[in-house]
Amino acid sequence: MFAVAFILTLVWMTLAVVAVVALIRGRLQWARIHTRKAAGWVLAAAAAVMVVSGLVAPKQLAPVQTQAISMPAPTTTVAMAPPTAAALTTTSTVPSAVPAPLPPQAIASPSAPAPAPWIVTVQAPVPQPTAADPVPTSPQWVTPGAFCAPQGATGTSKTGKVMVCSTTATNNRNRWRHE
Structure with a gap:
């Protein structure tokens, strides 16, 4: 279906260009368009071909596989709530990669005012040039x-x-x- 839609799109574009040129010049002998009225009909036919091309076109192309490129950000900003007394005294003895959830008493109740978040800015380390790195010199x-x-x-x-x-x-x- 993609090929049919592509061919119809090319036909539409050709008809539209020929019709516009014929409308401007008044006639186009090689295309057998002798009046502006005929050029208008060719332009209407081009519009119809455009609609059919849109209806025939596939709704979604095959998924494109992309490869993600991750680049380290030089600065990271993290917002977090200030620690409460209960959160500071809670310890976990099980080693885990996932942080342990806060105990129920550490979670703020709806009636208590929410603490203001802390903003922590972490600077990424900037690599320092070493003596082994050659300094590019141009003559x-x-x-x-x-x-x-x-x-x-x-x-x-x-x-x-x-x-x-x-x-x-x-x-x-x-x-x-x-x-």
Whole structure:
């Protein structure tokens, strides 16, 4: 059914473009549309093909399998209620990955005012560069004739020539010049 809907969509688009061009120009000889009235009928037929294409199209495509990518967040904010006295004195002796539920007396009753939540912000650790990590360096080339500073500085052009930052008798601006 997907192929039929795809073909009908292409037919609809072709009919719509041809009909609009024929409406603008008044006629389209190669499509045998000789009047604007005929172009209007072609546009109506295009609309009908569009409706049929929508009815024939599959309602849902096959599910696409995606792969989740998890990235650590640099900062995490957690809201939690302040501990009560009963919650602080309760201990659990059974090791478990799931936290133990609070005892019934630790849960606030409807008549008691709700404690204000605490906001805890946890900063994710920032990895520090180690001495083993190479620092990427790009070659620092100088362009012959470009302005430079300070006078007397040396550099290398892309062709490997040694350049000196200097002035000449006719030009008092420092520029990279061949030594």
